[in-house]
Structures are given as C-alpha cells and as structure tokens.
Amino acid sequence: MTESGPPFGDWVDSVQRRTETALExxxxxxxxxxxxxxxxxxxxxxxGGKRIRPLLCHAAGAxxxxxxxxxxxAACAVELIxxxxxxxxxxxxMDDDVLRRGKxxxxxxxxxxxxxxxxxxxxxLAFLLLAEHCAVAPExxxxxxxxxxxxxxxxxxxxxxxxxxxxxGRSLGVEELEFMHIHKTGALIRCAVRLGAACGQLDxxxxxxxxxxxxxxxxxxxVVDDVLDCEASTATLGKTAGKDAAANKPTYVSTLGLGRxxxxxxxxxxxALESLASFGDAAQRLRELADFVLxxxx
Amino acid sequence: MTESGPPFGDWVDSVQRRTETALExxxxxxxxxxxxxxxxxxxxxxxGGKRIRPLLCHAAGAxxxxxxxxxxxAACAVELIxxxxxxxxxxxxMDDDVLRRGKxxxxxxxxxxxxxxxxxxxxxLAFLLLAEHCAVAPExxxxxxxxxxxxxxxxxxxxxxxxxxxxxGRSLGVEELEFMHIHKTGALIRCAVRLGAACGQLDxxxxxxxxxxxxxxxxxxxVVDDVLDCEASTATLGKTAGKDAAANKPTYVSTLGLGRxxxxxxxxxxxALESLASFGDAAQRLRELADFVLxxxx
Numbered sequence: 001m002t003e004s005g006p007p008f009g010d011w012v013d014s015v016q017r018r019t020e021t022a023l024e025x026x027x028x029x030x031x032x033x034x035x036x037x038x039x040x041x042x043x044x045x046x047x048g049g050k051r052i053r054p055l056l057c058h059a060a061g062a063x064x065x066x067x068x069x070x071x072x073x074a075a076c077a078v079e080l081i082x083x084x085x086x087x088x089x090x091x092x093x094m095d096d097d098v099l100r101r102g103k104x105x106x107x108x109x110x111x112x113x114x115x116x117x118x119x120x121x122x123x124x125l126a127f128l129l130l131a132e133h134c135a136v137a138p139e140x141x142x143x144x145x146x147x148x149x150x151x152x153x154x155x156x157x158x159x160x161x162x163x164x165x166x167x168x169g170r171s172l173g174v175e176e177l178e179f180m181h182i183h184k185t186g187a188l189i190r191c192a193v194r195l196g197a198a199c200g201q202l203d204x205x206x207x208x209x210x211x212x213x214x215x216x217x218x219x220x221x222x223v224v225d226d227v228l229d230c231e232a233s234t235a236t237l238g239k240t241a242g243k244d245a246a247a248n249k250p251t252y253v254s255t256l257g258l259g260r261x262x263x264x265x266x267x268x269x270x271x272a273l274e275s276l277a278s279f280g281d282a283a284q285r286l287r288e289l290a291d292f293v294l295x296x297x298x
Numbered sequence: 299m300t301e302s303g304p305p306f307g308d309w310v311d312s313v314q315r316r317t318e319t320a321l322e323x324x325x326x327x328x329x330x331x332x333x334x335x336x337x338x339x340x341x342x343x344x345x346g347g348k349r350i351r352p353l354l355c356h357a358a359g360a361x362x363x364x365x366x367x368x369x370x371x372a373a374c375a376v377e378l379i380x381x382x383x384x385x386x387x388x389x390x391x392m393d394d395d396v397l398r399r400g401k402x403x404x405x406x407x408x409x410x411x412x413x414x415x416x417x418x419x420x421x422x423l424a425f426l427l428l429a430e431h432c433a434v435a436p437e438x439x440x441x442x443x444x445x446x447x448x449x450x451x452x453x454x455x456x457x458x459x460x461x462x463x464x465x466x467g468r469s470l471g472v473e474e475l476e477f478m479h480i481h482k483t484g485a486l487i488r489c490a491v492r493l494g495a496a497c498g499q500l501d502x503x504x505x506x507x508x509x510x511x512x513x514x515x516x517x518x519x520x521v522v523d524d525v526l527d528c529e530a531s532t533a534t535l536g537k538t539a540g541k542d543a544a545a546n547k548p549t550y551v552s553t554l555g556l557g558r559x560x561x562x563x564x565x566x567x568x569x570a571l572e573s574l575a576s577f578g579d580a581a582q583r584l585r586e587l588a589d590f591v592l593x594x595x596x
Contacts, residue, residue: 037460093410112391124451138436146429153422162335
C-alpha cells in the first residue's frame with residue numbers, strides 16, 4: 001500500500017478491467033456485417049493479454065494529470081496495434097504459431113485469410129479511435145496519430161519485425177539485437193507512454209526523462225521475455241515456449257548467455273527508475289510497472 | 299479540348315506524374331533501415347497503376363477549389379491504402395496471384411512475410427501522410443483520418459474482402475453482389491472523392507450529389523472490371539485474367555450475364571453524370587473520369 005492510491009495490484013486490475021470494457025465498446029459488435037470478421041477481431045483482442053501498453057499509457061497519464069476516462073481511447077489504440085501485430089506475427093508465413101494467450105491463434109481458430117483481414121482491420125480501427133474518441137485538442141490528436149503511425153510502421157514496429165526476420169540463423173551482437181528490439185517492441189511501448197503523457201499536461205522538461213524511461217522499459221520487457229522464453233513452460237507462458245531458440249532467432253539469452261541476460265535486466269530496471277528520479281510520487285505507477293516488468297513470470 | 303483546362307489525357311498525365319513524384323517523396327528511401335522492407339514498399343507502390351483514386355481526389359478537389367499541391371497528401375494516402383490492399387490480396391492465403399501491374403507480385407518478388415509487412419507498413423504510412431502532410435485545418439485533418447480509417451477497415455474495404463472470401467462458390471443475387479462491392483472497392487473510391495472535396499471549400503448542398511457520384515462510380519468501376527476480366531487477355535490487363543471466374547467467385551458477369559453487365563455499366567455511367575448536374579463546368583474532370591472508367595480497356 002502506498003500513500004497516493006490503491007495497492008499496485010488493485011490499480012492493475014482496475015486499468016485492465018476498464019481497458020477490456022473500452023475495447024468491447026470500441027470493437028464492432030459481432031452482429032454487424034461482416035459478422036465473422038467482427039467476431040474474429042473480438043476473438044483476437046478481448047479476454048486476454050497483460051495490457052502492458054494500456055497500463056503504461058494510464059501510468060504516464062497519471063503522471064501528467066490526465067483523468068483515466070481521457071486515456072481509454074489512446075490506451076485502446078495502442079493495444080489494438082499490438083493485437084494486430086500478434087495476429088499477423090503468428091501467421092504461417094511469419095512465426096507460424098498456434099497458441100497465444102492460452103488460446104488457438106486467429107489463423108488456427110478461423111483461417112489465414114481471416115487473420116490477415118483481422119490484423120488489417122484492427123490497425124485501421126486504432127487510428128479511428130484516436131481520430132474520433134480521444135478527448136484532447138485537435139492539434140494534440142494529430143500528434144498522437146502521427147506518433148502511433150510512426151511507432152507502428154516501417155520505421156517502428158513493422159520495421160523491427162522485418163529486421164527480426166532477416167536475423168534468423170544469424171549471430172547478432174548485442175547492439176544489433178537492441179536495434180531490432182528498439183523497433184520491434186520498443187517503439188510501441190514508448191508510444192504508449194508518450195500518448196498517455198500527451199493526454200494530460202506535462203512540464204516540457206519532463207519529456208526527456210519520461211522518454212528515456214519508456215525506451216529503457218521497452219528493452220527490459222524484451223530481455224525478460226527472452227529469459228522467460230528460455231526458462232518457463234508453455235503452460236505458464238500461454239504461448240509456445242522455447243520458440244525463438246528453436247527457430248534459430250537471436251535472443252538476449254543466445255547473445256549474452258542466461259546469467260548476463262538476467263544482469264542486463266537488473267541494469268535496465270535501475271536505469272528506468274533513475275530516469276524517473278525528478279518526478280517524485282507522481283511517477284509511482286511507472287516505477288511499480290518497471291518492477292512488474294522485471295519480476296513477471298509470464 | 300474543353301474550355302476550362304488542358305485536354306483530359308494531358309490532365310490525367312499531369313496528375314499521374316505529380317502523384318508518382320509525391321509517392322516517391324513520401325515513401326522512405328531504400329537506403330533507410332530496414333532497407334529491404336523500404337525497397338519492397340517502393341516496389342509495391344511506384345511505377346505502375348492507373349492512379350484512379352488520386353485522379354478522383356484531384357478531380358473532386360478541382361470541384362471544391364483546392365489547389366493541386368494541397369491534394370497530394372490526401373491523394374497519396376488513399377493510393378497507399380489501395381496499394382497495401384493489393385499486396386495483401388495477392389498473397390497465397392487470399393487470391394494467390396503472381397502478376398500485378400505487369401510485374402511479379404510482392405510476395406513472389408520478395409517473400410510472403412515481406413508482403414505482409416509491406417502492406418502493414420503502407421497502411422501506417424497512409425495515416426502518417428494525412429496527419430503530417432495534409433495542409434488543411436487540424437479539425438478537417440482529423441475528419442479525413444477518420445474517413446480513411448472507416449473506408450479501409452472492417453466496415454469498408456477490409457470488410458468487403460471478408461464478404462468476398464465468404465462468397466466463393468456461392469451464387470449471389472445482384473443486391474448481395476453490390477453490397478460486397480460497395481465495401482470492397484466502393485468505400486475507398488468514395489473516400490478518395492470525399493477527401494479531395496474536403497481539401498477545398500464545397501457548398502454543403504453539393505456533398506450529397508458528389509457522394510452519390512462517388513458511390514455510383516465505385517460500382518461502375520467494378521462492373522467494368524468484371525467485364526474486362528471476362529473479355530480481356532492477361533497481357534492487356536497486366537494481371538491474371540479470368541481469375542475470378544476460375545476461382546468460382548461471383549461477378550457481375552456470372553450474376554447478370556455479359557450483355558446485362560454491359561448495360562448495367564451504361565446505366566451506372568448515366569447515373570453518375572446525373573448526380574453532377576448541378577455543378578456545371580467545375581465538375582468537368584469528374585465527368586471525364588466517369589467516361590474514362592466506362593471505356594477503359596485495362
């Protein structure tokens with residue numbers, strides 16, 4: 001229990017619940033034609049996921065004084081981009097994975113063509129949410145749209161996936177590996193923090209520290225992912241474990257070794273906390289999220 | 299030669315040229331990492347295509363008094379969405395086509411995973427163009443983004459593709475067929491016209507007529523496409539001919555017969571021209587485009 005709000009676990013629950021409710025509201029109802037596509041979009045997004053990006057968006061919004069209700073559209077837009085990337089990433093022509101969040105992946109549950117269209121439609125919907133449902137001034141809304149487009153596109157997440165594909169079977173140095181993850185995972189995590197902060201009022205001097213926090217947390221997230229992928233079982237992860245190693249993809253563990261990867265996670269965690277030093281109590285949730293990302297088991 | 303500008307062919311050439319130049323400028327250079335992805339994005343978009351949607355955007359902009367330079371970003375955004383849909387539509391899990399605009403399709407020239415990421419990245423880039431490069435007031439820009447997101451997504455183009463997939467092997471009535479095409483092709487064509495008009499100043503009373511023109515032209519485009527697909531050779535089309543019939547997909551020709559499909563094209567052409575009646579000379583290019591869509595050979 002901290003002085004400035006409910007315990008971390010309760011706050012996480014409340015943000016996850018409000019995100020689920022908002023996503024249910026924003027996703028087209030399955031009765032709307034084409035019903036099967038809308039049903040598959042809901043299958044891909046609802047009822048699972050840690051909602052790390054919405055949590056970061058809400059935590060950064062708390063730092064900048066935005067009310068939770070003003071953050072739902074931005075949080076959901078980032079989550080929809082993340083969900084679309086998982087659907088496309090799981091397809092046979094990419095990682096060919098059959099299990100995600102403990103359920104059959106979209107192309108297994110439906111079919112490949114549906115998975116393609118589900119991802120495409122979720123991306124459009126993300127931009128629609130920012131354009132129509134984000135209660136900030138039009139100039140700010142355009143900045144959010146621009147940032148989400150950059151973070152999602154060829155110079156962000158999709159570009160990182162292209163680098164990832166090109167790296168299969170190669171041995172990468174740690175700098176190359178980080179370059180890939182800064183794009184593949186980092187860009188959208190950083191965007192979640194930026195969008196949340198932009199929904200409130202943040203002293204301009206705070207942006208650099210917050211951005212450094214977000215960039216560091218993005219790498220931390222990936223290092224922990226690689227360590228978990230090496231250590232955990234498929235049942236605990238809710239997705240296929242050991243997949244990257246089996247696919248001969250470079251990971252932090254294959255590049256640094258397991259012991260050094262664990263150390264790197266601790267270093268990044270410390271660095272993330274340091275970049276929040278000037279914020280005081282307002283950054284409480286962001287600090288707790290850094291702890292959460294470090295210690296998560298799945 | 300008409301009174302109010304260069305001959306239609308010259309105008310088409312000039313819009314196609316300026317669109318090509320703008321797309322070259324807006325697409326990331328192939329030297330920017332990830333280079334292979336950026337090269338593939340340029341391969342997918344540049345050096346081909348009739349640019350019907352940019353032509354419609356510029357023609358509607360001419361009607362509303364927008365300068366050509368104010369229309370490039372909107373015209374390119376719509377064309378990028380169209381290009382991404384072709385790349386994904388050609389993939390093995392969709393139409394599995396090997397030829398597009400007389401060249402190997404993206405997944406043939408590169409690979410399936412690259413084609414997936416090319417399409418995803420082109421969609422993000424379309425929204426980035428509207429957010430960053432469209433020289434209209436922020437409120438208007440947000441409307442354009444919202445309209446493009448709706449036209450592209452599950453209640454527009456992607457939804458139409460889902461209906462198309464579900465219709466394979468079924469015999470559709472003409473109303474069902476039109477419902478599919480209103481989404482699959484019509485939504486984005488209509489959006490091109492709306493975006494062009496919104497970049498200038500159009501008397502509010504003009505929107506209904508212009509929108510009816512665009513909706514009718516979208517159907518006309520598809521009827522002519524089906525007739526050409528039935529009549530023309532692969533060499534003339536620059537894409538595989540007879541593909542829809544071979545895939546047992548319902549078309550206007552399979553639903554109405556070739557003679558009645560040709561008549562339907564003439565009816566739609568007349569209806570499109572009628573909806574422009576109140577505009578006078580300012581709608582010249584839109585009328586010429588309706589003629590062009592009716593009489594095109596590929």
